[in-house]
Structures are given as C-alpha cells and as structure tokens.
Amino acid sequence: MTYSSGSLINQKKWILLFHFIIGAIIGVLLLHPLTTMVFWYEYKGLIEFPGNSPIEFLIQRLITEFKFELMPMSFVFALLGGIVGLLFGLYHIRLSGQKNLVRSLEHELAEELPLLIARGESEHLEFKSTYRWDVRQQRTNRALESIVIKTIAGFLNREGGTLLIGVEDNGNIIGIDSDFQTLKHKNRDGFERALMDTVKTSLGGNACALLHCRFHDIENKTICRVIVESAVEPVYYHEDSVARLMVRTGNSTRELDAREAHAYLSSRTTKSFSL
Template identity: 40%
Template structure:
C-alpha cells in the first residue's frame, strides 16, 4: 500500500508541475499582452497616445519590468485571466491531442487484416493467447488464464503505444478459435465473449479503461478470433494479484511487473506530460 501511495504522489507532483507551468505562462500572457492591449485600445479611443501598437506594447513591458506600472492598469486582473486561459487551453489541448493520437492509431490498426497481423509474430505491440479461460492442457475451465490476459492488457495500457492482443491464436500463430471459450459462457458467442472480457477489465483494471479498448472478431477458416486493440491509458494501470497491486509493462515480446523503483522511474517518464 505504501508503494502505491508513493506512486500516486509522484504522479500528482508531475501533474501539478504541468498545470503550474500553464498557469504561469498564461499569467505572463495576461500581463504582457492582454493588459497592454487593453490600455492601448483605451488610449486610442481617447486619442491620447500617438504611439503605434508595437511601440506601445514595448513601452508597457518596460513599465511593468521597472515596477512603474500602476494599479489602474489592472495588471493583477489580467494575470488572473491569463492564468485561467492558460489552464483551460492546456486542458483542451490534452483532451484533443489524446483523442487525435488514439484515432490515428486505431485507424492505422483497423487497416490491417488478421492474417498479416499473425504473420508479424509476437512482439512489443502484439501478443497471442490461445484462450480467455479454457485450459487446453488440462481440458477444463481455468479462471487463472483470465489473469494472464489481464496482465497483458495492463502492460499495453501502460505502454507508450498500446498494443494488440489476439485471443484464439496459439504462440506459433496457429488459429485455434474461440469455440471452447464460448462453451464456458452463459451467453455463448461473440457478444457473450466481449461482455465477459469487458467485465473482467472493468472489475480488475478499472471501468474508466473500457473506452481505451476496441474489440473486433475475425473468422478464419470457420474459426473465430478476438482482436483486442488497446490504446495507451491516461493513467498508470495496476492489476491486483493476491491483494497486491502489480505494475506491468511490455518488454520485448513479453509482459513483466516492475519493482517499486523501476515503476517510479517508468511512471515519471511515461506520464510526466500526460502522454
């Protein structure tokens, strides 16, 4: 629990620095641009200042820097307005940027056909799983397999680029299908499979992550394959295993959990700018 709290504090500190920087930049814009602009427009309306707009702006900046500016210029007011605009602009930019990146990545991924994806083989951005809960070795339902799938998804969520998980494909690329998994569901078929998958994600990783997941089904030689396209999450994702939160990342063609120092370093780099 202490480790988790330490990670959360680190994330908050990084986020605070970003928003503080946006507020300071906005305040500077308010002081050095908005306030002089207001004074210039006011003086021109009164025909009280023959200076050009550029000359007036330079003059006002000099007055501010030398401390000669008066309260009548409403500097503090414009600093506050600028700070609020800076924070608002940051929020809008982060939201739009994330959505555009996710849409571009998703569009690129959707353009690929399943056979070409399988031929790539497993790697940092791609992994195969034979099933969600059916154990082919023991020929029975094995709920622990869901944890293996969730571990892979957590690694993709925490990565910079996300990734794709294919369920119904063996490690060697052989298409197995989902028929055995379907038989374990209360509602056999694609809809029941997707519902079970999203429920597992929501319960074990976080309901807010569901919109970072896109589930598609392909039919190859009469066999269903589930294709899960995972976009990078906007927060660190932990998976509780044995009442202990684990932080997973993709390394090469696998997924591994990080120790506390590795997790701290990774979080600072990955989520420092809300990436």
C-alpha cells in the same frame, strides 16, 4: 453489393423525399392539431371557438383544415413538418454512412489479419490461445484470465497494442469456440461482456473505454481481436488486494518492481510536464 456514385445520390434523394413527405403528413395531422389545442387553451376565454370542448374544437379543425380558406395554414405546417423530416433524413443518411464505414474498416481488418499473424508477436502484438479454456487439461481455468488481463494492462501502460485471442504463440489458429462453451451466453456478445467484466474488476472501469473488441472468422474459427489504446494515467492490475504495475517490454509483459515502478512513474510525469 456495390453502388455507383449516381445510384448512391439517387438513393439519398429518395430517402430525403420519403422523410420530407412523412414529416409533412405529421405536420398536418399532428403538429397542426396540437398547435390548435394550445391556441384553444390560451384564448378560450377571449375568443369564441366552435365546439364546447378542446376535443370538439380539434375535430372541427381536422375536418375543415383542408378547406380552401385554411389551406395556407395547412401548407405552412406541412412545410414545417417536411423540414423536420428532412433533418431526420440527413441524420439517417449520416448514420448509415458511419455504419457502412465501420463495416468497411472491419472488412479491411479481417483481410489483413493473416498478414498480422504471420509477422509474429512483437511489442505491439500478442497472441493468446484462449481466454479461460485450458487446452492441455481440457477444462475451464480461470487463472488464464489473469494472463490475458495482465497483457492488456501492459499495453495500456505503454503505447497500446493488439491482443489476438484464439491464436497460439507459433501463429496457429485454434479459435475461441471452446471459450464460448464456458460462458453463460455462448456467443461473441457473451465473450466480450465476460472480458470487459474481468477488465473492470482487475483494472478499473476507465480501462474498459480504452479497449475495442472485434471478432473475425478465419479457417472457420473465431478470433477475438482486442485493440488497446495507451492510457494517460498508469493502470494497475489488482490481485489479492495488491496493485501491480504491468508494462509491455519487447514481446512480453512483466511486472515492475518498486525501483522500476518509481522510475517508470517518474518518466511518465516528466513527459506529461513537457507536453
């Protein structure tokens, strides 16, 4: 569904008007009585109020607040409530705009995904058939998870990149529906949760903040796109109490030996100081 600029402006005006009216009603029926209660407690020993209790006084004010002599005060509270309602309305419009922008960007990502796959793997793009489902043995193979996590670590330690899970090395799309069946929650949320849990365990909690999962449907199959940012500090892959340094080189990910790791860390330190 598309909207013209005029219809969008009118829609925003109605949203703001609605929030103003609701705010004004709340101001009169809630804010005014609450202020009255505070006033009663503060001055009950100095001023004679109608009623013997704050509740009686509150009821009396609710009954009389629409009388002519109290209309100016009711109008003030209606205006205050309306202003607060407008602020909430502006926040609602801004939040809706951000959600629409995210949907638009995800739609654009989905449209260009086939072109991305057609280019093939590169330094910033990697394909993985599945996350933990062994296609050859037709069973769950948790060892496959380590391959995925090592690839993510390699991207983190270089310039970032994109990992497509559900795509074979030759670009053939097989999807991750078989992976869903290995999860406790057999859906996209369950897949993302399982992936993030493994990343947290193997790479540390800070790495999770640098990953962004998006799901796309192509040829009636679900693909998980993992967008990986570049990490400021080196990220180590922990396996059997051993910390391994994985780096993306060309279109593959490999572990650096001691000499290479030292040179790599030295180069990162030099870059940090130069910045």
